[in-house]
Amino acid sequence: MNAKPTSPEISPADEGRKPRSDGEQSRERLLHAAMRLFGEQGFSKTSTREIAQAANANVAAISYYFGDKAGLYQACFTAICTPAEDNIAMFDQPHFTLRESLRGYYQQMIAPLLAGADAEVMLRLFYREMLEPTGIWQREIEDNxxxxxxxxxxxxxxxxxxxxxxxxxxxxxxxxAAMCVQMLIGRDVVNAVTPHMMATPAAIELWAGQLTNFAEALVKAEKTKLQQGKK
Structure with a gap:
């Protein structure tokens, strides 16, 4: 699972642009409300009327922007998923050292945890899809x-x-990969045992750095085993 923030901070290059229209703001409110409700209740138990009410929008806006509930659900994942090629570019480069590749791999994996207030919403939506698959999770496996x-x-x-x-x-x-999955799906355990280890973006980055050390050691151990097997 690789995700991006849905509400990025405005960069200096964006400062001179026009404010988003009411329509764009309504669409984003619908997306955020849908992510939260789909994540909490699942696809089948969440109604379009409920989403519209939570987003303070007209239910007809869902049809206008997304076609139907299924289209809105798909748009939630499109909004938060980074294309596989972008993630791969962060770690699969011929000139990268092993450490640079491993660090880049973990950086793209922890991206959802660095999404600020959106992190919990995004992760919960993915968990719900894994528990009650609609087909999107299988596509996520194949495509990403x-x-x-x-x-x-x-x-x-x-x-x-x-x-x-x-x-x-x-x-x-x-x-x-499994060493980092603990950060993504075992957050309740970590928060109960060592909450400070995921309390801030800096703490998460520190953890990812340690994982890089562990992964590098695993690869070096495998290399030693391969070399010994050739003797």
Whole structure:
């Protein structure tokens, strides 16, 4: 799962642009309300009337901007998901050192946690889709998660001197990802045991840096094993 903030801060380049129209603001309010309600209740139990009321918008606006409830649900994921190629570019570069690649990999993974007030809403929406799939989660796997996993495998093969991956390299890639998944889906546990470790963006960045250290050690251990196997 890779996501981007839905309400980015205004950059200096944007300061001279016109304020968003009432229509654009209404569309964004609908998206935020839909993300929250879909995440809390699921797709089937959330009505368009309920979303419109929460967004302080006319229910007809959903049809105008999104077509129907399914279109709105799809738009929620489109709004928060970063294209796989953008995520991959953060870690799969031929000139990157192993450490640079691993750091970039974790940076794109923790992006949802750095989305400020949107983070909880975005993550809850993904969890709900995983628990009650409508088909979007499967597309997310095929369009984003699978390509990103294969890109990480390419990186590992490059740094381990392998022409093609074996099951061991795939296991290594899964293990590297799994260390970060704890941050994404185990937040309640972390907040109960060591809340300070995810209390601020700086704390999250520190954790990601430590994961880079751990992942680098795993790759080096795998390299040693491969070298010993050749003797």
């Amino acid at each position: 998660i699978k390509p990103e996993h294969l890109a990480l495998v390419r990186v590992l093969c490059r740094h381990l001197g392998l022409k093609k991956p074996n099951d061991g390299i795939h296991l290594l890639a899964y293990a590297i």
